[in-house]
Amino acid sequence: MSNQSVTAGVGLAGVMAHCGGSLAGAVELLAGAIASAPAAPEPYAALAELWTDRRSELKENLEEDGSLSAVLAQAYLLFLDGDMDNAVMALGSVTGARPDVAWGAAPWFGDARFLGVVSAEALAEACLRTLDYGHDLDTEEMRESFAPWFHALDVVSERNPVPESLAAMARLPRACGRYELSFALCDRADAVDRVMWTAVARATTWRVMGNLVQAAAALERALLLDSANWSLYLDLADVRAEQGDFTAAVSLVERGLEFEPHEVSLRAAAAAYRTRLSGASDDLKALIALVPGLANATYRNLLIDCACAGPKLPRRLVAKARRLREN
Known part of the structure; x- marks a missing residue:
């Protein structure tokens, strides 16, 4: 949208808000203007004016409206109120729903008042929300769109280096293919304290990146930090299976089962890796x-494929297993 169109949208929103029209409609128009030109200051100024003139009515309206437009408006109004943590989490939700829009280009998102106050915990949660919908972010367009987020990660992680939060933050640049930034956040976290979550992030x-040797080494370090964590044994077992070491994979899931004997993913992995190793029908x-108890279809299919490649398995049993892959 051109600057002229943004101005027109803002003007129409003002008419709707002040001349007996719909306040919700005005907010939707302003959100549309922001979506078309996230860096343009005019829609934010109009929102700020509405917040000043009709605060209680606008607040009630937004609280009752769970639309993207309402959440986007709330993010900026929370910033105006100095609630930086809830502001960034709201923007994270909007970004997760529509990552094709560079919401982070909003002037307030790069404002020193925001970057100097927002907590590492809130920014980490916002990063996780950007990933909620599973969109593909590993493109040049997305890396450019998320540049303001990467800047925020750098500033906040330096100011408030909470290791667990930095490990969570590392998921966003990893999803965008910015592996060096993901590792930099882990380095910054380790400089404060070595925790399991950072090792897992690495x-x-x-x-x-396809480096299974380094992945296994990092998971082994994670286990040194939290040796009773069953999911770490499963993660490392999966890596060993990818490397073709099914003896190690079986041993690792069996160790995990010592801590969580009823966990279905551990039990399924144990059965799959034993099948691949020995070809036992049982x-x-x-x-x-x-x-049927595995919620993750991708992991379910991975285990089925692995098991069905076991030696000398009855063809009918293999066919039965493969049919489950399709359900």
Whole structure:
């Protein structure tokens, strides 16, 4: 949208808000203007004016409206009220729903008043919200769109280096293919304190990059920091399976089962990796029985494929397992 169109949209919103029209409609128009030109200051100025003139009515209207337009407006109004944590989390929700719009280009998002106050915990939560819908962010267009977020991560992680929060922040640049920034956040976290979550963040980034040796090493460090965490044993077992070391994979899931014997993902992985290793029909039958309890379809199919590649398995049993892959 051109500057002229933004101005026209803002003007129409003003007419709707002040001449007996719909306040909700005015907010929607302003949100549309922001979506078309996130860096343009005029829509924000109009929102600020509405906040000054009709605060109680606008607040009630926004609280009753869960639309993207309402949440976007709330993000800016929370900033105006000095509630930087809730402001960034609201913007994270909007960005997760529509990452194709460079919402982070909003003037307030790069404002020193915001970057100097927002907590690492809130920014980390906002980063997670940007990933809620599973959109593909690993493109040049997305990396450019998220540049203001990367700047915020750099500033806030330096000012308020909470290791667990930095580990969570690292997920956003990783999703965007900015692996060096993901590792930089982990380095900054480790300089404060070495925690399990940072090691896991490193492992995940290495795994996405295809470096299974480094991923396994990072998970081993994570286990040194939290040796009773069953999910770490499963993660490392999965990496060993990717490397073709099914003996190690079986051993690791069995260790995980010592801590959480009823966890279905551990039990399914144990059955799958034992099947791949030995070709035992009973293990494949166990996997078939456990598969319906696996919520993650991608992981379910991965285990089925792995197990069905086991030696000398009955063809009918393999076919039965593969049919579960399609459901």
